[in-house]
């Protein structure tokens with residue numbers, strides 16, 4: 001059990017990558033807080049892994065503060081934060097994106113990391129250190145057309161990650177990003193900009209040398225390593241989990 005005795009908060013954990021991370025963290029012995037806009041889904045996952053569930057919007061300061069406070073109240077501290085909740089508008093002409101969609105994608109993917117950093121830092125410092133993980137994307141390293149503003153959110157997350165890693169090192173808090181290539185989750189057809197059919201998928205598979213999409217297990221395994229003590233000298237990395245797409 002690689003995370004025995006650790007406490008983790010995973011946002012966006014009612015589905016997709018976040019659910020996979022929460023499940024693997026629990027399987028590795030961590031106590032897990034499952035946070036999501038979708039409270040019913042968060043409760044389902046938390047119930048199945050012996051965790052606690054929080055409903056809330058990661059773009060609202062009060063909701064983030066309640067997630068952190070609630071985790072500490074439930075489990076007595078906090079060692080690992082995974083900033084996974086994210087959203088995108090549908091892939092297409094970037095000038096067709098509405099102002100509302102632009103604000104939502106930046107609030108969900110970028111502002112959330114700022115709010116979580118403010119809320120979680122004192123708690124991690126009090127614990128003597130920890131692991132703060134962002135779920136970024138290959139979109140922030142090797143942007144595809146049609147998702148310009150979404151790609152920009154992940155570029156911001158990458159720079160936040162590298163910059164915070166340097167600021168927080170003295171508190172023994174490591175900050176790392178996991179950058180998945182396209183995976184099969186609730187967001188897949190929005191990323192593709194088309195229905196997720198075998199023919200449409202083939203276009204994306206052709207750009208991934210290992211020839212498959214990412215899975216929640218791939219992302220969860222990277223997140224376990226970045227949270228455990230065996231990665232204690234790793235901070236500020238943007239780790240592609242992408243079958244070689246960015247190589």
Ligand SMILES: NC(=O)c1ccc[n+]([C@@H]2O[C@H](COP(=O)([O-])OP(=O)(O)OC[C@H]3O[C@@H](n4cnc5c(N)ncnc54)[C@H](O)[C@@H]3O)[C@@H](O)[C@H]2O)c1
Nearest residue numbers: 012015016017037057058084085086137180182183185186
């Ligand atoms: N699926 C992919 O191909 C892919 C690739 C690279 C990166 N990512 C990133 O992975 C992360 C997880 O996405 P996913 O693909 O698993 O999608 P998903 O839609 O399956 O999961 C996202 C979860 O976040 C929750 N969420 C959305 N907005 C929220 C908010 N404001 N507050 C709280 N929770 C909110 C949703 O309810 C959902 O449960 C995102 O940051 C996404 O950008 C996904």
